[in-house]
Amino acid sequence: MAFYEKLMTMDRRVVYITMALAVAIPLFVPFQVPIHTTSEVKSVYDFIESLKPGDRLLIAIDYDPNAMAELHPMALTICRQCFAKGIKLFFVTLSQNGPGMAEQLVSRLSKEFNKKNGVDYIYLGYKPYPGLVILSMGQNFRISFPMDYYGTPVDSMPIMQGIRNYDDMKAVIAFEAGWVADSWIGDANGRYKLPVALGLTGVMTADYYPYIQSKQIIGLMGGLKGAAEYETLAKAKDRIASRGMKVQTITHIVVILFIIVGNIGFFMSRRKKL
Amino acid sequence: MSGDIIGIWIGAILTLGIFSFLYKDNPFYKFSEALFVGISAGYWFVVTFWQYFVPKFWDNLSLSFHELVANGRIDYHWIYLVGGFFGVLMLLRLVPKIGWLSRWSLAFIVGTTAGLQFTRYLESNGIRQVVGTIKPLVVGGNLGTSIGNIIIVVGTFTGLIYFFFSKEHKGAFGGAARVGVWFLMINFGAMFGYTVMSRMSLLIGRMDYLFSDWLKLIK
Structure with a gap:
């Protein structure tokens, strides 16, 4: 069997093992890759930096554990930046498996920054049917969330005094692994003019660039x-995503090599047939 | 052994169970997959029941019932019975003879969703996007912005031409459609690149979990 025929009939498990090694080995090797910041990320950072202590932000944790690897690091970094600046955070989750994600984030960060529930932040919890919940919050947060996640009436909490709807928020920072992002843009921004910034999974990202140039998202x-x-912009101490990027770099090189090798095999076998 | 350690071990074993499919389909994988689907469905049901059904339907109607019994007043919360009625109609799909009644609920959902989405999409994906595309081709003193604006306008225009099938793609029209295809291909390439990055991130996340949280080989 010729070399190119071997390439074309390579067992897919060879590819899997190579990829597993390409991910595992760099995890043990200490090296860094340069992270260049882009304007779309910097504009989110600059927006949060422009806020003053006491300003209020809505944080939407709309992702499940399957998107945790991508979205949890950015949610952690942004919430740390907000708590460090004294910004009051209103957590909400509109993804069915999101409550666990938000709970983990809230409990970890409240301990880290010694922030009080109901004073410095509130975790409103989960409600199904995201589009309707987003619309209802535009009228009054209490329609969908009369109580917080832990069952305390929101009106008994100091943080909710004088808070009615999106008019009392500076923006929503929405971490999204699905179509709820459309509702934040269309309903929260489109109807209620609430500024929206998005943290997205890689799969979704390309679809949402048009909303930047139309100024529908920050x-x-x-x-x-x-x-x-x-993490680079915020000079984060716990650089989980940056650690992952060195592995990303190696795996992408391996994927590119596989594409080149596969194409060589394909074109050589086609030439042979001609 | 603390609860956290047991949780990490279960997570690690189930992760390996899912990965085992890469070798070939096997009972270990089937078990892990079924467990994931079952737990997700069960969790979703419980959360929906306690976060929606109980506070919205049960609690509100209980209040209304007490109000009726105590003061003889009929308050507006009885409106939730309409929702409950449509909910029961949905369940009638389980009874083949009268299953067609569930179409009333579906018609209500589809109609409401269409009405809500129509204005939203028209505004956010239609009008705002068209406005965002109307840009000056030359911005004085800013070459980068000028080039960016030209790319947006040309890409949008030629992309739309590609999807216009009432005229044969020949001559100048065909040339513009071919340019549109290039823009589409670049877009698909960017989407594919992001998808690869996203899938790799998941793999990195799992590997990191196995090596640092479970095996403690990485600090």
């Missing part, structure tokens, strides 16, 4: 790279 962070860029 900016966006796409996938692990977006998270790494934000």
Whole structure:
């Protein structure tokens, strides 16, 4: 069997093992790759930096554990930046498996920054049917969330005093792994003019660039790279995404090599047939 | 052994179970997959029940019932019975003879969704995007912005021409359509690149979990 025929009939498990090694080995080797920041990520960072202590932000944790690797690092970094600046955070989750993600984030960061529930932040919890919940919050947060995630009436909390709807928020920073992002843009921004910034999974990112040039979103962070860029801008101490980017670099090189090898095999076998 | 350690071990074993499909389909994979689907569905049901059905339907109607019994007043919360009625109609799909009644609920959902989405999409994906594309081709003193604007305008225009099938793609029209195809291909390439990055991120996340959280080989 000729070399190119071997290439074309290579067992797919060879590819899997090579990829597994390409991911595993760099995890143990200490090296860094340069992270260049892009304007769409910097605009989110600049927006949050422009806020003053006491300003209020809505944080939407709309992702499940399957998107955790990409979105959790950026959510962590942004919430740390907000808490460090004294910004009051209103957490909400509109993804069915999101409550666990948000709970993990809230409990970890509240301990880290010694922030009080109901005073410095509130975790409103989860409600299904995201489009309707987003619309209802535009009228009054209490329609969908009369109580917080832990069952405390929101009106009994100091942070909710004088808070009615999106008019009382500076923006929503939405971490999205699905179509809920469309609702934040269309309903929260389109109907209620609430500024929206997005943290997206890599799969979704390319679809949302048009909303930047139409100024419907402040900016966006796409996938692990977006998270790494934000960590660089925020000078984060816990650089989870940046650590992942060195592995991304190696795996992408391996993927490119496989594409080249596969094409060589394809064109050589086609030439042979001609 | 603490709860956290047990959780990490279960997570690691199930991760390996899912990965085992890469070798070939096997009972270990089937078990892990079924467990994931089952737990997700169960979790979703419980959350929906306690976060929506109980506070929205049950609690509100209980209040209304007490109001009726105590003061003889009929308050507006009885409106939730309409929602409950449509919910029951949905369940009638389980009874083949009268299953057609569930179409009323579906018609209500589809009609409401279409009405809500129509204005939203028209505004955010239609009008705002068209406005965002109307840009000056030459911005004085800013070559980068000028080039960017030209690319947006040419890409949008030629992309739309490619999807115009009422005229044969020949001559100048065909040339513009071919330029449109190039823009589409570049877009698909960017989407594919992001998708690869996204999938790799998931793999990196799992590997990191196995090596650092489970095996403690990485600090």
